[in-house]
Amino acid sequence: MQYNFDEIIDRRGTGSLKWHYSDDTIPLWVADMDFKAAPPILASVQRVAEHGILGYTKPTDALYEAIINWHGSRYGLQLTKDKILFSPGVVPSLALMMQIFTEVGDAVMVNDPIYTPFTTKVQQNKRTLVMSALKEVEGKYQLDLKDIEAKIIEHKVKLYLLCNPHNPGGRVWTADELKALLALCKKHDVAIVSDEIHQDLTLTGHTFTPFLKLAEAAGYAHKVVSLTSMTKTFNVAGIKGSMIFAKEDALIKKISQQQYLNDEYELNLFAYTVMQSAYEEGGEWLGQVLAYIENNIETTLDFLAGHLPNIKVMRPEASYLIWLDCSAYAQDDQALYDKLREAKVELNSGIKYGREGHLKMRINVACPEALLREGLNRVYAAFKGS
Numbered sequence: 001m002q003y004n005f006d007e008i009i010d011r012r013g014t015g016s017l018k019w020h021y022s023d024d025t026i027p028l029w030v031a032d033m034d035f036k037a038a039p040p041i042l043a044s045v046q047r048v049a050e051h052g053i054l055g056y057t058k059p060t061d062a063l064y065e066a067i068i069n070w071h072g073s074r075y076g077l078q079l080t081k082d083k084i085l086f087s088p089g090v091v092p093s094l095a096l097m098m099q100i101f102t103e104v105g106d107a108v109m110v111n112d113p114i115y116t117p118f119t120t121k122v123q124q125n126k127r128t129l130v131m132s133a134l135k136e137v138e139g140k141y142q143l144d145l146k147d148i149e150a151k152i153i154e155h156k157v158k159l160y161l162l163c164n165p166h167n168p169g170g171r172v173w174t175a176d177e178l179k180a181l182l183a184l185c186k187k188h189d190v191a192i193v194s195d196e197i198h199q200d201l202t203l204t205g206h207t208f209t210p211f212l213k214l215a216e217a218a219g220y221a222h223k224v225v226s227l228t229s230m231t232k233t234f235n236v237a238g239i240k241g242s243m244i245f246a247k248e249d250a251l252i253k254k255i256s257q258q259q260y261l262n263d264e265y266e267l268n269l270f271a272y273t274v275m276q277s278a279y280e281e282g283g284e285w286l287g288q289v290l291a292y293i294e295n296n297i298e299t300t301l302d303f304l305a306g307h308l309p310n311i312k313v314m315r316p317e318a319s320y321l322i323w324l325d326c327s328a329y330a331q332d333d334q335a336l337y338d339k340l341r342e343a344k345v346e347l348n349s350g351i352k353y354g355r356e357g358h359l360k361m362r363i364n365v366a367c368p369e370a371l372l373r374e375g376l377n378r379v380y381a382a383f384k385g386s
């Protein structure tokens with residue numbers, strides 16, 4: 001079946017976070033796609049609604065099997081039922097991991113730039129935030145292992161929050177890069193939590209490596225947890241729901257006890273339903289949506305090269321988010337954001353992702369092509385006189 005991603009669906013007035021405007025602004029910001037979810041997912045939601053009883057629900061064996069098969073067949077990550085926990089979201093799990101691996105005041109390291117909740121959750125949980133800037137080499141971000149090690153030693157870092165693949169830079173870290181990071185953390189006894197929510201959006205030519213697989217091979221699984229979800233992959237973020245994977249029994253037990261204490265181990269009925277149908281039947285839709293996204297990425301790169309050649313673009317290796325260096329067009333972060341809003345297009349302000357995001361913007365291209373082209377015209381209109 002061929003899915004139609006060109007359909008423009010009016011999301012105004014639905015409470016959509018992305019489409020929060022009362023005018024005709026085009027949203028190219030928050031990581032949410034403007035495409036209808038896969039028909040098998042929608043059918044599964046309808047089946048449950050038609051059954052009519054929406055009572056307390058537990059994960060079924062069929063759900064565990066769907067998760068195990070997806071991760072095993074796609075990434076060679078061997079899971080068993082007892083290694084999988086559920087959580088209302090990856091961000092809630094990031095906060096939980098601070099309770100698992102650290103105490104108040106302990107140092108937690110993240111990269112700069114990074115998806116904003118990585119920094120806010122560290123600070124809100126009263127841990128000490130230590131940031132290591134990514135290095136830009138030939139248009140790609142790289143981990144600065146020297147800086148990471150120096151700061152681990154200086155601040156006695158206890159936990160490293162890794163974004164794999166990286167948001168906002170779009171890097172799919174290679175197995176070698178991850179192994180080097182793992183070796184360093186192992187040497188200094190630093191725990192690693194790997195946020196892998198963008199794993200399934202890895203683009204052609206790149207290979208996603210589950211961090212847990214490397215950790216297990218290196219005998220370091222007792223200090224590593226991975227967090228992932230079906231929500232980004234299948235554009236079902238409003239459903240909420242995610243998974244926590246760990247390989248070592250004592251660690252799983254500790255996480256599970258803390259979840260019980262916080263009372264955040266259960267998902268709502270529709271989250272279990274969507275998760276199962278997505279992993280069982282969503283593969284074809286995912287293949288097609290990725291092809292559409294790759295086309296939109298090319299459209300965006302061509303447009304910017306032709307119309308705004310002074311914007312430096314980081315080509316993403318995963319996901320539909322593109323990191324743009326707009327420093328040729330602005331001196332001030334707020335003014336940069338405002339200029340685009342005045343042209344009736346919204347992008348994410350790079351500075352929200354850390355100091356390295358100064359004068360950068362993140363654009364989301366997961367929308368019907370016609371909408372994207374109009375959004376790009378507005379970006380051009382905002383900058384052309386500058």
Ligand SMILES: Cc1ncc(COP(=O)(O)O)c(C=O)c1O
Binds near residue numbers: 088089092
């Ligand atoms: C890297 C990353 N982690 C987590 C999330 C959100 O996860 P959740 O909605 O499950 O809390 C996002 C959403 O954009 C993300 O990009």
